Amino acid sequence: MKKELLIIITLIFTFNLITLAQQSKSRNSDIQIQKTWARPAVKYANSALYFVIENRGGKIDTLIGAQSNIAEETEVHESFKKDNDKIGMRPAGRIAIKPKSEFEFKPGGFHVMLLGVLKDLKIGDKIEAVLLLKYAGKIKVKAEVRDMPMTKEMK
Amino acid sequence: MKLRYHLFVIILFWGCKERLPVVDDFKNLSYKLTNQNNQEIIFPDFVKGKIVVMNFIFTNCPDICPLSSNNMRLIQEKLKREKVDNVQFVSLSFDPENDTPEVLRKFADIRNLDLSNWTFLTGDKFVTNAIIKKVGVMAVTSDSTIFKSGRKIYYYIHTDRIQLIDIEGKIRKNYKGSTINVDEIVADIKKL
Ligand SMILES: [Cu+2]
Numbered sequence: 001m002k003k004e005l006l007i008i009i010t011l012i013f014t015f016n017l018i019t020l021a022q023q024s025k026s027r028n029s030d031i032q033i034q035k036t037w038a039r040p041a042v043k044y045a046n047s048a049l050y051f052v053i054e055n056r057g058g059k060i061d062t063l064i065g066a067q068s069n070i071a072e073e074t075e076v077h078e079s080f081k082k083d084n085d086k087i088g089m090r091p092a093g094r095i096a097i098k099p100k101s102e103f104e105f106k107p108g109g110f111h112v113m114l115l116g117v118l119k120d121l122k123i124g125d126k127i128e129a130v131l132l133l134k135y136a137g138k139i140k141v142k143a144e145v146r147d148m149p150m151t152k153e154m155k
Numbered sequence: 156m157k158l159r160y161h162l163f164v165i166i167l168f169w170g171c172k173e174r175l176p177v178v179d180d181f182k183n184l185s186y187k188l189t190n191q192n193n194q195e196i197i198f199p200d201f202v203k204g205k206i207v208v209m210n211f212i213f214t215n216c217p218d219i220c221p222l223s224s225n226n227m228r229l230i231q232e233k234l235k236r237e238k239v240d241n242v243q244f245v246s247l248s249f250d251p252e253n254d255t256p257e258v259l260r261k262f263a264d265i266r267n268l269d270l271s272n273w274t275f276l277t278g279d280k281f282v283t284n285a286i287i288k289k290v291g292v293m294a295v296t297s298d299s300t301i302f303k304s305g306r307k308i309y310y311y312i313h314t315d316r317i318q319l320i321d322i323e324g325k326i327r328k329n330y331k332g333s334t335i336n337v338d339e340i341v342a343d344i345k346k347l
Contacts, residue, residue: 039217042261048217079219088312108219
């Protein structure tokens with residue numbers, strides 16, 4: 001009798017653990033990172049990382065920052081236009097990722113700036129970075145170094 | 156006789172309408188600069204007799220500036236395919252303190268740029284400033300990042316420009332570097 005009870009308790013406990021694990025996994029996977037790529041850069045120069053963040057969940061999330069081991073500093077930036085023919089770049093602050101929506105980081109818009117890369121990033125190299133989201137937490141991003149994304153996306 | 160004269164004027168007028176107007180002229184001006192191989196270059200003398208496609212860059216800009224450089228590459232490739240030679244590509248840095256010849260050479264190398272008819276230029280800030288002022292390009296520092304090592308880099312707000320210069324050193328047309336229509340500038344080059 002005692003033995004059976006123990007088995008039942010163990011089973012319930014294990015089941016709960018699995019459910020918990022699945023829950024945290026499904027919450028994480030509400031945020032999907034796709035179409036990643038990064039710019040080439042020589043050591044100590046700057047690169048930029050691009051991707052599409054998809055929020056599949058029903059709740060707003062917020063990109064609060066980024067980290068990487070491949071650059072001295074990693075910052076979320078935004079390029080902007082001024083007076084029709086001028087362009088500039090500035091820190092972007094926090095970015096809200098609305099539920100059931102996509103947010104694109106692309107040239108001329110938002111990018112994760114990799115400042116002072118610690119080694120040459122050549123075309124074809126693979127890099128990793130981490131995005132920090134308010135609810136989804138840390139999300140690992142893998143990207144290939146390319147000179148341009150697909151031309152269709154550029155137009 | 157009179158008819159012939161009229162015809163001449165009409166043809167002349169049509170011809171002018173087709174041709175690109177002169178925006179500005181480098182005539183009698185020369186600037187001492189340095190290329191990506193650390194060689195002294197006199198601009199625009201070194202491109203005399205060639206059509207020049209020129210853009211204005213700082214290599215610390217990894218986002219929107221590479222669009223301009225990549226468009227330069229696309230123009231270069233299209234001209235090569237269409238067997239249009241006598242065109243020289245020039246990228247002038249307006250951030251020469253950071254963009255040394257070595258930095259420029261590495262910038263080109265890591266992007267596999269074809270430097271057979273493409274020159275990167277840097278020089279004294281006094282000189283690069285004089286050139287961009289002459290051609291109507293603005294570049295002012297805005298935000299900066301300070302590294303833990305103490306190294307500081309600046310970002311510029313700057314004119315997004317690719318410029319077409321004819322064989323006589325006359326500026327004939329300005330385009331937006333990041334969004335230029337490659338077909339348009341190639342057609343314009345063929346008109347010169
Ligand atoms: Cu940036």
